[in-house]
Amino acid sequence: MRAVPTWVDKVVDRDKLEQCIYDLAFKPDGSQIVVAAGNRVLIYDTNDGTLIQPLKGHKDTVYCVAYAKDGKRFASGSADKSVIIWTNKLEGILKYTHNDSLQCLSFNPITHQLASCACSDFGLWSMEQKAVSKHRCSSRITCCSWTNDGQYLAIGMYNGQISIRTKNGEEKLKFERPGGAVNPIWKMSWNPAKGEAHDVLAVVDWGQKLSFYQLSGQKIGKDRDLAYDPCSLGFFSKGEYMVIGGSNKQAVLHTKEGVQLGVIAEQKSWIWSCAVRPDQNFVAVGCQDGTIAYYQLIFSTVHGLYKDRYAYRENMTDVIVQHLLTEQKVRLKCRDLVKKIAIYKNRLAVQLSDKIIIYELYSEDASDMHYRVKEKINQKFECNLLVVCSQHIVLCQEKRLTCYSLSGNKEREWVMEALIRYIKVIGGTSGREGLLVGLKNGQILKIFVDNPFPILILKQQTSVRCLDLNSSRKHLAVVDEHNTCLVYDVDTKELLFQEPNANSVAWNTQCEDMLCFSGNNQLNIKASNFPVHQQKMQGFVVGFTGSKIFCLHVYAMTTVEVPQSAPMYQYLERKQFKDAYRVACLGVTEKDWNALAHEALQGLDFDTSKKAFIRVRDLRYLELIHNIEERKRRGELDDQLFLADVFAYQGKFGEAAKLYKRAGHEQKAMNMYTDLCMFDQAKDFIGSGDPQDKKLLITKQADWAKNINEPRAAAEMYLSAGEHLKAVEIIGDNGWADMLIDVARKLDKADREPLGKCAEYFKRMEQFAYAAETLTKMGDTRNLILLHVESRNWEAAFTLVEKHSEFKDDVYVPYARWLAENDRFEEAQKAYHKAGQQREAVRVLEQLTHNAVMESRFNDAGYYFWNLSMQCLEIAGKNEENSREMLQKFQEFQSKAEVYYVYHTIQRYTDEPFTSHQAETLFNMAKYLWHAILKEVPHGVSKVNTLYALAKQSRILQAYKLARFAFEKLQSLRIPPRLQDTVDLGSITIRSKPFHDAEEVLPMCYRCSTTNPLLNNQGNQCTNCSQPFVHSFSSFDVLPLVEFVLENSLSDEEAVQLIQMEPPRRDRGINGRSSRLQGSTEFVPVVVNRSVLQSMDRSQVVVKKWPSPLRYQYYKSLLDDVNVTVCPSCNQTFHVEEYELLVLQNNHCPFCRRNPSEIKAD
Secondary structure, three states, X not given: OEEEEEEEEEOEOOOOOEOOEEEEEEOOOOOEEEEEEOOEEEEEEOOOOOEEEEEEOOOOOEEEEEEOOOOOEEEEEEOOOEEEEEEOOOOEEEEEEOOOOEEEEEEOOOXXXXXXXXXXXXXXXXXXXXXXXXXXXXXXXXXXXEOOOOOEEEEEEOOOOEEEEEXXXXXXXXXXOOOHHHOOEEEEEEOOOOOOOOOEEEEEEOOOEEEEEEOOOOEOOOOEEOOOOEEEEEEOOOOOEEEEEEOOOEEEEEEOOOOEEEEEEEOXXXXXXXXXXXXXXXXXXXXXXXXXXXXXXXXOOOEEEEOOEEEEEXXXXXXEEEEOOOOOEEEEEOOOOOOEEEEEOOEEEEEOOOOEEEEEEOOOOOOOOOEEEEEEEOOOOOOOEEEEOOOEEEEEEOOEXXXXXXXOOEEEEEEOOOOEEEEEEOOOOOOOOEEEEEEOOOEEEEEEOOOOOOEEEEEOOOOEEEXXXXXXXXXXXXXXXXXXXEEEEOOOOOEEEEEOOOOEEEEOOOOOOEEEEEEOOEEEEEEOOOOOEEEEOOOEEEEEEOOEEEEEEOOEEEEEEOOOHHHHHXXXXXXXXXXXXXXXXXXXXXXXXXXXXHHHHHOOOHHHHHHHHHHHOOHHHHHHHHHHXXXXXXXXXXXXXXXXXXXXXXXXXXXXXXXXXXXXXXXXXHHHHHHOOXXXXXXXXXXXXXXXXXXXHHHHHHHHHHHOOOHHHHHHHHHHOOOHHHHHHHHHHHOOHHHHHHHHHHOOOOOHHHHHHHHHHHHHOOOHHHHHHHHHHXXXXXXXXXXXXXXXXXXXXXXXXXXXXXXXXXXXXXXXXXXXXXXXXXXXXXXXXHOOOHHHHHHHHHHXXXXXXXXXXXXXXXXXXXXXXXXXXXXXXXXXXXXXXXXXXXXXXXHHHHHHHHHHHHHHHHHOOOOOOOHHHHHHHHHHHHHHOOOOOOOOOOHHHHHHHHHHHHHHOOEHHHHHHHHHHHHOOOOOHHHHHHHHHHHHHXXXXXXXXXXXXXXXXXXXXXXOOOOOOOOOEOOOOOOEOOEOOOOOOEOOEEEEEEOOOOOHHHHXXXXXXXXXXXXXXXXXEXXXXXXXXXXXXXXXXXXXXXXXXXXXXXXXXXXXXXXXXXXXXOOOOOOEEEOOOOOOEEEHHHHHHHHHHXXXXXXXXXXXXXXXXX
């Protein structure tokens, strides 16, 4: 560190009396300095020390000045008890007073609030306040300072105490200092560093101590003895250093921890004030005798470099070791002024003010950055240069070199003929390292630390500034005092070359023929004896490793990545491929690696080329090299053919074709041009009329046309080459229907694959007619049927299925699905049935039935259950294995169909306000339904609705006993609110009626003539003979029918013939055998033989013709005037008149919904 005086001035009054400089303050931009001198405030220009203007306003001595951080105003305080606020235009704008003389001033760095301290009180002023708020103190105030965040004000007092105040002046904390009563505080300041963990207050007192405190009052470290009375204290802007001046007549530089670094200025009287220019290394001091001195501080660079490790001084007391490749850094805190640094391998030597410390690495790891102290030499040395070896340190002082062991013992000394200008360790075995020494007289020597005799390498006429030895130790580079770089051969002492404009030089540690030197803001790189390559760079080089150049610019060491492209290309020009590869390994761009690989390949240096292509991971060229090497191993030695392959890979097709032809391989040239779609050039190499070659050429030309998006031309070429399938694919993909039709018609039916593709593309274009034509030509019936199915041409599909029944499933199943998708479920069910998909047909019907029940469409539900029952019956007839199960399901579904059919009317009666049915019909239906649901109630059928209808109609028809039963049953069920009142009223009023049913509503059994009660727990059958009642499925009256069965020897067909044979004659009854028992619960029908059948009047016989496996059912009508008919589809019985009326009204049977005429046609 050096302090250079910039300007000095001495302040005197009119009588030439010296005026003490009590305080100084810089303007925040550093352009002006405010000086408290006598009773005046002086403004100086800091650049040249010119007095800009003296300011008069005080009547007595000015003790303190302060500038606001925003640079808009400053303040001065005087012994006249007044404070004056000045603008930056040097105009006074405000004046206020205290009760005592002013001692110190300080502006808040954030709010710009001014703290003015008199002897016994302090005031707080800001532009926003009209009045100054003042606060008393217990002791005389000597100094004050705001914290960096402007939240707290520290006040130092004569009794040694420190008071911490808030922005409002309230005391937050007061702390005592040991011996404070006899050691008054004279100056203090908060460290302005922004990165600190906590605020640090530096305090100097007249006990000649320097102390540090936290905001909490906690002391930091130990007091530092100053050995003089301090009068001033000032921090640098970043807080790394501080300046203290006082009775020793010196301004002394300290670190922020208080370590003394050196003297900035020495004066003839006490230094009462000192200030540091913001953001610059300038210091101003003010003295007792009126002297104002302005100094520039120059911090010299103290550093050392060994390969990729760089050690340098920071904050004067710390050593930073930086790994230039990994950018790792480690800090060594020495807590003393660092004078010299030397680094070598795992050793680091640091010279302090009174000792030398030698550090070593913890391990031999190249990336290890942890150092520990190995030795300390507690001795003060004076030297110009310092180097360290593995077991020694060498100190240079002018002409003398002194070698010490690491323990501090002097071992050897060399005295040179001239001043030593440069010294460098050049390696060697441990304890026997060599030093390269350059002298002012031009001598360059080599010294070994274990040898007392220097070895003269060479002597030049000019003084040495810098030197370096290459890795092979054969060439020596020297920079002399004329900035010339000279390179010598060490053995012959011959000057190999010289280059001007150099200030430093360094050999590449990884390439012995390459060096770099810097000068005139240029970086120069020279390889072998090639011309110098230049690029811009500031600073000077200190090291060169691979492609990294280490450059020191001002105080910063930077690593410059320099691709070694220029020297590599210089080697390539001379076809020195291996040397070029060696340079490229130091670091070049990927483009440079490519260039090297291709040049070496053209030069047939396959080994170098292969290594370069591996670097850029070019598998294509590596495959080529591998192929060539394999061919060479097999005995091929034609370099022309190898070179032709190389040119072809590099895109030099003309040269490759010439070499192929010269080597007698025209076929390779043709293949190359064909692959490149250069068909005109390929024709030049076609053999004499070879048709296969021509076809191949046309095919490849078509491929090329397809790839360049000319599909029509490609299709025509494929057709001419006989590649019909490729042509069809292109035509179809582009949707050219006309062209596809022509191709399909021209193709032979044996070309099944192209024709199949044509049909497929016709389908995509929805040209179904042409697709059908193509499939017909192929004779592909199944795909033709599938085409009609896909196009929904069901009529054509059914026509084909009639001729080819084996494809029935391919038509009916999709047809059924299509019907279901279009909500035509009943037709879909039939289609499934036709297709033989019985389970699917049943599943559709079951879903339809479930939906109808859930939607309260009970009439539809009955119809669907009837369909289900008939399908089960059909399955039972076709499949004997499942016959029994299917017959059970038939009975179940038939029963449910009848229940839902009846419940449809009951539900409409209870839910709708009007009905078209007579009371007797509703009564019969409700009674029938109640008997049908005694054992099981199907889903959706309501007992409440059934009993409600039964109760109401029973009351109307005077069946009071049944009505009372219905009302009582209803009371045990959950009744909807809408019916509750009616049911409650009916339950009461029915008790006023007689407890019996009218005779005319009681059913009679036509077989045993027994009058039955209205309720029968066995169901709809006679209580005496158990014959099931046969109902009319319109009015639900009991029909006068008696069931009989045939003898085992009679078949249904013969029985029908016997009934139809004789003309009808009147019979009073059935003359058959009956084994009925009185009161039996099992029905035993009448059994008839042939003679009985022949005697029956056929008009009185009703036959239910069930399909197989069921037998026909036969009934004898006992009343001639009651005409009964049976629906030929569902076998339900009706009164003839009612049935005909319903068919006329609905055009179908009310139960099975089939028209009788259609049934007869079937």
